[in-house]
Every structure is written in C-alpha cells, then in structure tokens.
Amino acid sequence: MMQRWSKILPFLMALAMVAMPSSLVAAKEQAPKPKAGTATASAPSAASAVVTEMRHWSNPDYTRVAITADREVHYETHQIKQHPDDALPSRIYLDIPGARVGPGLHDLKIADEQLKTARVGQYKPDVVRVVLDVDRIKEYKVFSLSDPFRIIVDVKGNRPLEFKNLTEQIHAAPVNTPEAKVPEKPLPKPPASFKxxxxxxxxxxxxxxxxxxxxxxxxxxxxxxxxxSIGRKLAEKIRDELGIDVVMTRSTDVFIPLEERTAIANKVNADLxxxxxxxxxxxxxxxGIETYYLNLAKTExxxxxxxxxxxxxxxxxxxxxAILFDLMANYKLNDSAHLADEVQKALYKKINGHYSGTRNLGVKQGPFYVLVGATMPSILVETAFISNEDEEARLKDPAFLDRSADGIVDGIKAYIGAIGSSR
Ligand SMILES: [Zn+2]
Structure with a gap:
C-alpha cells in the first residue's frame, strides 16, 4: 500500500477532463474536423512543465504509450480523421499547454499493428504536442497516473490475428524491459496428475x-x-510444481510504474x-487475507x-x-473473479492451517490501476496486514512467506483444474 495524500486537486482536474464523455470512445464520434476531446480546466501556470519522457509497449493487438512530465499538467485530446466518413481517426494528438519539450525527448518509431509513430514537438512556445500516427485501431483511451505524472494512451487494435501470426510477432518483438525475465533453464515437466x-x-x-x-x-x-520475497518463491513454485513459464515484472528492488506492469503481461502474452x-x-x-479483481469498488x-x-x-x-467501465473493455471479469476466488480460498486455507484464527476477508472488487489494461485474468492479492503487529511479525518469517507462496500456487492450480474440466 502507499500513503500519498498530497497533490490531490490537480489530479482531480486532469482526471475530470479525461472523464468527459467526448474524450472516451473516440471511435464512435463522427467529427468532420479535428475536435477537442477535452477542455483546459485552467490557464497554465507561469512556470513551464517539462515533458521528460515518452515510452511505448506493443503487443499484437494493443499498444500503450506513456508520456511523462516533471509535474502535473493539463492536456487536451484531439483526433483527426482523413475523411468525415471515417469511423476511426488517422491521427490522435494531445496538446499539453504550459509545457516544453525536455532535452533528450525524441520521437518513437512504433511500427506495430496499431500505431506507426509517436511524434513530439514544441507546437507553440508554451504548448507541447504529441501526435500518434494511427495504422489501424478499434478504439483508444486516455487517462493519467501520478508520481511521476504520466499521461497514458491505450490503443486497441482491430485486426483479427491468426495464431501463427501472433507467435511470429511475439518472437520478433523482444521484451524491452530489463526487469521482465524469462527463465533461462528449461521448464520442468508438470506432475502427471496436473495438466x-x-x-x-x-x-x-x-x-x-x-x-x-x-x-x-x-x-x-x-x-x-x-x-x-513472496513473488520470487511464487515464481519458482509455479515453474517447478506446475511446469508453467513465469515472467516477473520485477525480481529485484527496482521501481516499475503501474502502467508498465500490465503492459509487460500483455506484451509477453501472459495467460494470468x-x-x-x-x-x-x-x-x-x-x-487477514483478501484478494481483489478489477471492478468498481463496492465498499468505502x-x-x-x-x-x-x-x-x-x-x-x-x-x-x-466513472471511466473504468470503458477502460475495462478487454478485462476478463468473470475469469478474474474465478481466479480471485480460488486463490483466496487456497491461500486462506494454507495460512489458517498454521496460524489458526487468521481472518478470511474474502474476494473483493476495486479500481486498481495496476490491473487496468490487462487482457488476461488478473488479480491483486493482499497477503497480510503489515500494519498489524502480529502479521508484521509473520511477514518477517521466511516460513510464512513460503506458505503464502504455496497458498497462491494452490489457488492457481485449482483455477487451472476448474477451467480445464469446464471447457
Ligand atoms: Zn501494495
């Protein structure tokens, strides 16, 4: 968990702009000419923000572009359609008033199924413009994340892919994140009883x-x-006990932005x-223990x-x-709920078997950024309360961390067993 309660108001304004309906499903609009998706909520401050970085993650039917600034900025989303009759934009662009292009910031050659390039420039002395040249897309979403401030553009493709194509593209596009590690040693065979x-x-x-x-x-x-520590053990157990390949978003003490975590999962074509x-x-x-999947929060x-x-x-x-429904277009809601249910049950059983009286807080729903954009069943496990004296003591015990990993593996195994027998 994180405790960062400062810098609230500017985010509200930025998100409120994103939440405006006109900026959401651009594909449904029939604007004859470039049309502002949002309005600037206030005049830019005198001091210029600096747009410091632009990155992208591609997979065969999904591209994510992250634009980082050194502070909170407002932005306006626009689109250009080649012909008024076109349902889809040929260019998406964002104007960032009160900002300048930072040194070292350069255009991105994307050249995937969805986007050709992402170009950045100083459109006016105090306006940075980012242009995404579209190849073929179905829709796009724009939202912002904080600390550092990033504008995230998620672009979904519309090309039905054949499996052969897909495999080739994944092999052709190595993961550009050093933290995403694919194991070097060959996978052990899964036990005969497990498929x-x-x-x-x-x-x-x-x-x-x-x-x-x-x-x-x-x-x-x-x-x-x-x-x-739990994650490393979990990765090892999934490989050794289930014979399933694992990619970790991080295997060392490094910071990975939330948007990159699901982008890694999409990019390596993960199944969970x-x-x-x-x-x-x-x-x-x-x-106690609780497991979440992505949805509107049902409780405070x-x-x-x-x-x-x-x-x-x-x-x-x-x-x-307010915009989650749209961001969740590709989210596997039912499968995620099912996976959450199996993991929660198994983890609780494993932990309570050793520490009786552990509280089972159950499966819950919440709007977690780290799960936004995931195209596979995805969950967030809250293993224990670090704020509770007894549970903090457990979290220091390697045996507890090992049991937690065991419990999660048991849940994954139960989920796979259940979907295997029902489909
Ligand atoms: Zn956390």
Missing part, C-alpha cells in the same frame, strides 16, 4: 519497489521487500497476472485500499470509477 491446459505463462508482479516502499509496518518492515501486496490500515487491529474500504495502492487520493479513485 496446465492452455495456461502457458503467468506474470508474477511483486508490488512497489525502489523508491516506493509500499506500506511500512510499525516495526519498519517494508511491503516492497516482503512481496518481492498475479500482483502480490501486503495490506495496511490505520486500525492496527485490522488483519475497497475504494480506500485502491487509492493507497494506486498512490492517489480517494477522490481520484471515485473519478477513475
């Missing part, structure tokens, strides 16, 4: 890392360290995505947790909920 079926690769995502410690216990235990966290509450008595507590894991405010989370 991995169509689940061939799982992404394990230890939360936080680097400058982001996540939640910190009264005894000084940091969430980023314990979840990395499991994000591992430790919980925290101002109420030191709060304890779930919304608060999402705000902390997202590194944003509760207000921003409620605004995210």
């Amino acid at each position: 991995p079926g169509k689940i061939r690769r799982i992404v394990v995502d230890p939360g936080h890392g680097g400058h982001d410690p996540g939640a910190v216990g009264a005894g000084g235990t940091q969430e980023k360290d314990v979840v990395l 995505f499991v994000s591992v966290h430790a919980n925290a509450s101002l109420n030191r008595n709060a304890s 507590k779930a919304a608060q947790l999402a705000a902390r894991e997202n590194g944003t405010s509760l207000e921003k989370v409620s605004l995210l909920q």
Whole structure:
C-alpha cells in the first residue's frame, strides 16, 4: 500500500477532463474536423512543465504509450480523421499547454499493428504536442497516473490475428524491459496428475519497489521487500510444481510504474497476472487475507485500499470509477473473479492451517490501476496486514512467506483444474 495524500486537486482536474464523455470512445464520434476531446480546466501556470519522457509497449493487438512530465499538467485530446466518413481517426494528438519539450525527448518509431509513430514537438512556445500516427485501431483511451505524472494512451487494435501470426510477432518483438525475465533453464515437466491446459505463462508482479516502499509496518518492515520475497518463491513454485513459464515484472528492488506492469503481461502474452501486496490500515487491529479483481469498488474500504495502492487520493479513485467501465473493455471479469476466488480460498486455507484464527476477508472488487489494461485474468492479492503487529511479525518469517507462496500456487492450480474440466 502507499500513503500519498498530497497533490490531490490537480489530479482531480486532469482526471475530470479525461472523464468527459467526448474524450472516451473516440471511435464512435463522427467529427468532420479535428475536435477537442477535452477542455483546459485552467490557464497554465507561469512556470513551464517539462515533458521528460515518452515510452511505448506493443503487443499484437494493443499498444500503450506513456508520456511523462516533471509535474502535473493539463492536456487536451484531439483526433483527426482523413475523411468525415471515417469511423476511426488517422491521427490522435494531445496538446499539453504550459509545457516544453525536455532535452533528450525524441520521437518513437512504433511500427506495430496499431500505431506507426509517436511524434513530439514544441507546437507553440508554451504548448507541447504529441501526435500518434494511427495504422489501424478499434478504439483508444486516455487517462493519467501520478508520481511521476504520466499521461497514458491505450490503443486497441482491430485486426483479427491468426495464431501463427501472433507467435511470429511475439518472437520478433523482444521484451524491452530489463526487469521482465524469462527463465533461462528449461521448464520442468508438470506432475502427471496436473495438466496446465492452455495456461502457458503467468506474470508474477511483486508490488512497489525502489523508491516506493509500499506500506511500512510499525516495526519498519517494508511491503516492497516482503512481496518481492513472496513473488520470487511464487515464481519458482509455479515453474517447478506446475511446469508453467513465469515472467516477473520485477525480481529485484527496482521501481516499475503501474502502467508498465500490465503492459509487460500483455506484451509477453501472459495467460494470468498475479500482483502480490501486503495490506495496511490505520486500525492496527485490522488483519487477514483478501484478494481483489478489477471492478468498481463496492465498499468505502475497497475504494480506500485502491487509492493507497494506486498512490492517489480517494477522490481520484471515485473519478477513475466513472471511466473504468470503458477502460475495462478487454478485462476478463468473470475469469478474474474465478481466479480471485480460488486463490483466496487456497491461500486462506494454507495460512489458517498454521496460524489458526487468521481472518478470511474474502474476494473483493476495486479500481486498481495496476490491473487496468490487462487482457488476461488478473488479480491483486493482499497477503497480510503489515500494519498489524502480529502479521508484521509473520511477514518477517521466511516460513510464512513460503506458505503464502504455496497458498497462491494452490489457488492457481485449482483455477487451472476448474477451467480445464469446464471447457
Ligand atoms: Zn501494495
């Protein structure tokens, strides 16, 4: 979990702009000429923001572009269609008033199925313009993340792919993230009693890392360290016990932005995505295990947790909920709920078997940025409360971390068994 409650208001404004309906499903608009998707909520400040970085992640039917600025900025989303009759834009562009292009910032040659290039320039003395040249797309979404401030453009392709094509493209496009590691040693054979079926690769995502410690216990235990430890064990067990390939979003103490985590999972064509966290509450008595999947928060507590894991405010989370339905177009809701259910059950059983009296907080729903954009069943596991004295002590015990990994593996195994027998 993260505690960052400052810098709330500017985010609200930025997200409110994104939440305006006209900026959402651009594909449905029939604007005859470039049309502002959003309006600037206020005049740019006198001091210029600097657009520092532009990155992209491609997979065969999905591209994500992240534009980083050194501070909160407003932005306007526009699109250009070649002909008024065209349903889809041939260019998407964002204007960022009150900003300048940073040194070293350059155009991206993307050349995937969806986008040709991402170009950046100083359109006016105080306006940075980013232009995405579209190849073929079905739709796009724009939203922002904080700390550092990033504008995320998610572009979905419309090309039905044949499997052969898909395999070639994945091999042709190596993962450009050093943290995403594919195991070098050959996978062991799964036990004869277990059939991995169509689940061939799982992404394990230890939360936080680097400058982001996540939640910190009264005894000084940091969430980023314990979840990395669980994540490593989990990866090893999935490979050794299930014979399934694993990619970790991070296997060391480094910071990985939230948008990159699901982008990695999409890029390596993962079949499941499991994000591992430790919980925290101002109420030191709060304890137990809970598992989340992406949806609107059903309770105030779930919304608060999402705000902390997202590194944003509760207000921003409620605004995210307003656009979540659109962002979730590709999300495997039922499969994610099923995976969450199996993992929660198995993890609780494993932990309670050793520490009786452990609380089973159940499966819940929340708007977690780290799950936005995932195209495979994906969940977020809150293994224990680092803010609780007893559970913090457990999180320091390697045997507890090992049991937690065992419990999650048991849940994944049960999920695979269930989908194997039902399809
Ligand atoms: Zn966390």
